[in-house]
Amino acid sequence: MTLLRAENLHRAYPLPGGRSLRAVDGIDLTLRRGETLAIVGESGCGKSTLGRLLLRLEEADEGRILLDGTDLRGLRGAALRDMRRRVQVVFQDPYGSLNPRERIRDALVRPMLLHRLCDRAEAERRAGALMERVGLSPAQLDRLPHQFSGGQRQRIAIARALSVGPELIVCDEPVSALDVSVQAQVVNLLQDLQHEDGLALVFISHDLAVVRHLAHHVAVIYAGRVVEAGTAETLFADPRHPYTRALLEAAPRTDTGPRAHAALAGEPPNPAAPPPGCRFAARCPAAQAVCREEPQPPLREIAATHRAACHFAEALPPFILLDAAPPAATPLAARIGAYRAARNRADAGDAA
Numbered sequence: 001m002t003l004l005r006a007e008n009l010h011r012a013y014p015l016p017g018g019r020s021l022r023a024v025d026g027i028d029l030t031l032r033r034g035e036t037l038a039i040v041g042e043s044g045c046g047k048s049t050l051g052r053l054l055l056r057l058e059e060a061d062e063g064r065i066l067l068d069g070t071d072l073r074g075l076r077g078a079a080l081r082d083m084r085r086r087v088q089v090v091f092q093d094p095y096g097s098l099n100p101r102e103r104i105r106d107a108l109v110r111p112m113l114l115h116r117l118c119d120r121a122e123a124e125r126r127a128g129a130l131m132e133r134v135g136l137s138p139a140q141l142d143r144l145p146h147q148f149s150g151g152q153r154q155r156i157a158i159a160r161a162l163s164v165g166p167e168l169i170v171c172d173e174p175v176s177a178l179d180v181s182v183q184a185q186v187v188n189l190l191q192d193l194q195h196e197d198g199l200a201l202v203f204i205s206h207d208l209a210v211v212r213h214l215a216h217h218v219a220v221i222y223a224g225r226v227v228e229a230g231t232a233e234t235l236f237a238d239p240r241h242p243y244t245r246a247l248l249e250a251a252p253r254t255d256t257g258p259r260a261h262a263a264l265a266g267e268p269p270n271p272a273a274p275p276p277g278c279r280f281a282a283r284c285p286a287a288q289a290v291c292r293e294e295p296q297p298p299l300r301e302i303a304a305t306h307r308a309a310c311h312f313a314e315a316l317p318p319f320i321l322l323d324a325a326p327p328a329a330t331p332l333a334a335r336i337g338a339y340r341a342a343r344n345r346a347d348a349g350d351a352a
């Protein structure tokens with residue numbers, strides 16, 4: 001069932017003065033066939049770097065990426081080309097990834113010819129069918145990218161990814177640049193395609209509201225490391241890392257309002273000089289001396305399919321999300337205080 005496994009992935013960027021910025025700092029992931037793994041975290045936490053490593057658009061410094069048990073890092077020639085067919089990508093900005101001077105017909109036909117999947121006539125026929133699959137008309141095949149809306153362009157990018165029959169699509173913030181009303185349509189399309197083709201998706205996003213709707217599994221990244229991972233159901237109902245809780249608290253709650261970026265008090269640590277202890281300690285309302293003094297604890301199992309990297313994962317109080325609280329703007333501390341107060345009220349109610 002496992003399609004993709006990443007083990008101990010590292011990627012550092014050299015900085016002047018011999019220092020380095022550890023963008024991805026020891027990440028493990030598992031994704032099963034036909035499922036969606038969401039990678040979430042704030043801007044700069046390393047999500048896109050991780051996506052590029054999985055796609056081999058960039059090489060990991062260390063670690064393994066296994067697709068059906070084969071390490072992608074060793075692949076060359078025909079084997080690498082086949083991997084590039086099996087693992088496709090959809091980026092945030094389809095306008096950037098579609099050639100503005102290339103007709104949609106050519107954008108869809110070219111990958112099929114490149115991978116020698118069929119002849120041109122058949123590729124043209126398939127291009128028409130792909131347009132229909134993503135909710136566009138084959139009559140639009142001779143248009144250029146600028147003649148489509150943002151949402152339509154993202155549908156085309158998805159059609160292009162599908163054209164070569166992938167098993168996995170890495171989607172890097174695929175709906176973040178779209179209007180909220182269009183976001184849901186594109187997410188629904190991805191889910192339909194996944195259902196029909198048994199596609200696996202890595203869905204990179206800062207938007208927990210979107211992730212909640214489509215992920216089977218979620219990995220929460222902070223400062224280059226996974227701090228919590230589990231099924232979406234468990235993670236949203238019973239988050240055990242204070243960072244996940246803070247992200248959930250800071251995320252907009254409704255599907256109607258604008259999706260602000262998760263606003264958390266304070267800043268993530270400088271990835272070129274992370275603190276010696278837990279990287280979240282400086283922003284964490286539950287932090288104690290051990291969090292600053294001991295190295296960041298590794299991910300450990302706290303229930304079947306649920307892991308968290310926090311000394312106090314089990315000791316945290318039940319998580320209560322206050323729907324009444326205004327989204328996004330409230331500082332982290334106030335939010336933590338608000339859900340603590342709600343918990344206390346709930347406890348008092350239980351005792352009564």
Ligand SMILES: Nc1ncnc2c1ncn2[C@@H]1O[C@H](COP(=O)(O)OP(=O)(O)OP(=O)(O)O)[C@@H](O)[C@H]1O
Nearest residue numbers: 013021023041042043044045046047048049050271
């Ligand atoms: N090519 C690069 N050279 C140097 N530093 C880089 C490079 N690419 C990314 N970084 C740095 O690595 C860290 C992780 O960046 P990355 O883009 O992976 O994060 P992200 O979570 O995807 O953020 P965003 O959502 O803003 O894209 C950041 O500190 C970023 O500045």
